[in-house]
Amino acid sequence: MEERFWPFYVASNGDGEHMKDLSFSLRDLICGVLFIFIGLFFAIQAYGLEVGTALRMGPGYFPFVLAGVLILLGIIVVIQGTQLQHEPMGPIAWRGMLFILPAPILFGLTVRGLGFVPSLFLTGLVAAFASTKMRPGTALLLVGGLTLFSVIVFSYALGLPFRRFGPWLGQ
Incomplete structure (x- = not known):
């Protein structure tokens, strides 16, 4: 038995369930195109800045890289939006959003006052x-290792000039 879904035909397995939904995901298409346009906008805005090289980055390097990543992500989302829809999306992970989304904001709000080490530790713990x-024990070990690794890489190996501990802690 075939049922007509504009503009495609969809085979049914006889139990009233569709074996494959050949419809496009309009939401994915719109999001992908939006990502592409935002990436293009930022690439155009950064066009007048000196890009430099990977070792000697100019002020336009990072905006161009991020714009390129956003454009690539948009292309991937558009392609996924035109693929066969095999199964519906699962439930929304509210807990994940509640902890992951505020974590970088927390880091941005505390890094100047607390310093890099406590801010990164706190952000990792929240995330x-x-x-x-x-x-809790696993989280403390994981976040402690991440913080130690980040301090070694960014502070000692790369020599980035930032405070490890900030003025809120008496440093």
Whole structure:
């Protein structure tokens, strides 16, 4: 038995369930095109800035890289929006959004006052609890290792000039 879905025909398995939904995901198409346009906008805005090289980055390097990543992401989303829709999306992960989305904002608000080390530790700790499977001891070990690794790489290996501990902690 075939049922007509504009502009495609969809085969049915006899139980009233569709085996494959050949419809396009309008939401994915719109989001992908929006990503592409935003990426193009920022690439155009950064056009007048000196790009430099990967070792000697100019002020336009990072905006161009981010614009390129956003354009690439938009292309991927558009392609996915035109693919066969095999199964509906699962439930929204509200817990993940509640912990992941504010984490970078928390880092931005505390990095100048607390310094890099405590801000990164606090941000990682907040983000770690986005998963219901994360236990406090595991989170502390994971975030401690991440913080130590980040300090070694960014502070010592790359020599980036930032405060490890900020004025809110008496430093």
